[in-house]
Structures are given as structure tokens and as C-alpha cells.
Amino acid sequence: MDSQEILALALHLANQSEVPADTTINVPARDVRKVLFGIDVDAADLLFAKEKGYDLVIAHHPTGGSAVLGLPEVFAKHASILTSHGVPKEAADAAVREMQEEREPRVHAENYDHLPSMARMIGIGLMCIHNPCDEIGRRLMDEALRAQLPEKPRVRDAVAVLESMPEFRSALTHIVVRMGTTDHPLGKWAVHHGAGTNGGVPVARAAFDHGIDTVFYIHIDAGALRRLWEAYGREGPRNLVVTGHVASDSIGINVLVRELRARGLRVDTYSGIVDV
Ligand SMILES: [Fe+2]
Numbered sequence: 001m002d003s004q005e006i007l008a009l010a011l012h013l014a015n016q017s018e019v020p021a022d023t024t025i026n027v028p029a030r031d032v033r034k035v036l037f038g039i040d041v042d043a044a045d046l047l048f049a050k051e052k053g054y055d056l057v058i059a060h061h062p063t064g065g066s067a068v069l070g071l072p073e074v075f076a077k078h079a080s081i082l083t084s085h086g087v088p089k090e091a092a093d094a095a096v097r098e099m100q101e102e103r104e105p106r107v108h109a110e111n112y113d114h115l116p117s118m119a120r121m122i123g124i125g126l127m128c129i130h131n132p133c134d135e136i137g138r139r140l141m142d143e144a145l146r147a148q149l150p151e152k153p154r155v156r157d158a159v160a161v162l163e164s165m166p167e168f169r170s171a172l173t174h175i176v177v178r179m180g181t182t183d184h185p186l187g188k189w190a191v192h193h194g195a196g197t198n199g200g201v202p203v204a205r206a207a208f209d210h211g212i213d214t215v216f217y218i219h220i221d222a223g224a225l226r227r228l229w230e231a232y233g234r235e236g237p238r239n240l241v242v243t244g245h246v247a248s249d250s251i252g253i254n255v256l257v258r259e260l261r262a263r264g265l266r267v268d269t270y271s272g273i274v275d276v
């Protein structure tokens with residue numbers, strides 16, 4: 001396989017017809033036999049990979065180039081998740097715009113070529129597959145909950161369903177209820193993952209203000225959490241379940257890793273992938 005075929009496989013598994021803006025091939029690789037796949041990749045990792053005979057390094061998080069600059073574009077997928085759960089389009093789009101306005105100045109300032117330039121000089125393939133893996137992971141979490149939740153579920157039932165997934169069972173982190181309580185009825189719920197990054201305050205607010213009782217994020221920062229506590233009450237009726245970053249990222253990544261291995265590639269995982 002070459003890097004282009006690996007990208008096409010990832011899109012196929014994610015049911016996507018276009019390459020998301022946070023996903024790119026920085027340095028193409030042909031005739032790939034040995035792959036090093038990690039969630040975050042830095043320049044030292046590229047040197048290590050070259051020395052150990054890898055043909056290609058695949059990162060999950062954006063490595064540079066258009067994948068770094070295009071990240072805010074992918075936030076638009078939050079609007080699709082919101083509207084598919086009944087949130088009016090205007091409210092969903094406004095939440096996305098707020099997220100994009102918060103993030104774009106930082107993205108615009110990024111040194112987008114550091115890692116790709118190192119890969120070019122070292123002479124090793126480099127690509128990142130971000131949203132396709134997250135979309136696969138979102139779907140699997142969503143499907144597990146749909147299939148396994150009992151009648152009249154409580155928040156704790158949803159946590160138990162997710163914890164039965166091998167990546168969550170094997171990770172060092174646990175699934176945490178950051179707002180609300182495990183005792184609350186789960187109510188109407190939505191997995192907000194697979195859209196560039198967590199939806200922060202704007203997406204959670206759009207969800208909670210339009211009938212969604214429980215939001216699932218894979219991570220959230222303390223500042224955003226505090227603002228949500230202030231708005232909805234730390235143990236108020238709305239629930240925010242945070243599933244854990246690398247464990248959640250691993251769910252979609254593992255689907256791709258298994259498919260690559262099934263095609264005869266040697267894929268070694270590192271840098272946070274919970275390889276189950
Ligand atoms: Fe991810």
C-alpha cells in the first residue's frame with residue numbers, strides 16, 4: 001500500500017467521500033510495509049522511526065500543513081451532530097461559529113511546517129488521519145450505547161456500557177461524570193466527538209438549551225467546565241460525561257490499525273494508542 005491508499009481506506013471505514021480538512025499526507029510514502037502509528041508525533045519520533053526502518057509514520061492529531069490550518073473547518077461537524085439530535089440549525093451554526101472564532105487566531109499563528117519539514121529532511125513518510133478515525137470512534141460509541149442501554153437508563157448505565165468497550169477497560173483513565181450525577185436519568189443524549197475537538201462551552205450550551213440532557217465529550221478543559229458549572233449547576237439536571245482522551249481516540253484508530261494489519265502491513269502503535 002502507499003500513503004494515498006491508506007488514506008482512502010480510512011475514508012472508506014469512516015463512510016466519508018472527502019478528505020476532512022484536519023487530515024493530510026505531509027510526505028507521501030510508496031510501498032509501505034512498516035508503519036509507526038501514534039496519537040501525537042514529534043520530530044524525535046521521526047528520527048527513531050527512520051532508524052528502526054519504518055516507511056511511514058501516521059499520527060492521529062494534525063501534524064502540520066493543511067491539517068493544522070484546516071482544523072477549525074472540521075468544527076462544522078458539531079453542527080451536524082447537534083441538528084441530528086434536534087437542535088435548531090441556527091443555534092448549532094452559532095455554536096460552531098463561536099468555536100471557530102475562538103480557535104482561528106491560534107491556528108493562524110501555528111508553525112505548520114515544523115514536523116513536515118523534519119520528515120522531508122529525514123526522508124520518511126508522514127501523514128495524519130484525524131477526523132476519519134474520530135468519526136469511526138463516535139459511531140462505535142453511539143452504536144454501543146444504542147444497543148446496550150437498558151430501559152429508562154441512568155447516567156451510570158451509559159458509563160457502564162462504554163466501560164465495557166475494550167479501550168476503556170484497558171486505559172489508565174476512567175470515564176468521569178464532570179457535571180450532573182451518575183444517578184440522574186440519562187434522558188436525551190448525544191456523543192459529541194469526531195468534530196475536530198470537544199465542543200467546549202458553545203456546543204454543550206446549544207445541546208443543553210435545546211433538549212439534550214446528557215452530553216458525552218472525550219475531553220474538556222477546566223475553564224470551559226467551570227463556565228458550564230456556573231451556567232447549569234455542578235450537580236444540576238444536565239449531565240456532562242467525559243470519556244477520556246487517548247482511550248476514546250484509540251477506538252477509531254484501532255479499527256484502522258486492524259484493517260491495515262489484515263492487509264499485511266506491520267503496524268506498531270505507540271504514543272497513547274490503547275492497542276487492544
Ligand atoms: Fe481524536
Ligand SMILES: [Fe+2]
Binds near residue numbers: 061245249
Ligand atoms: Fe484527540
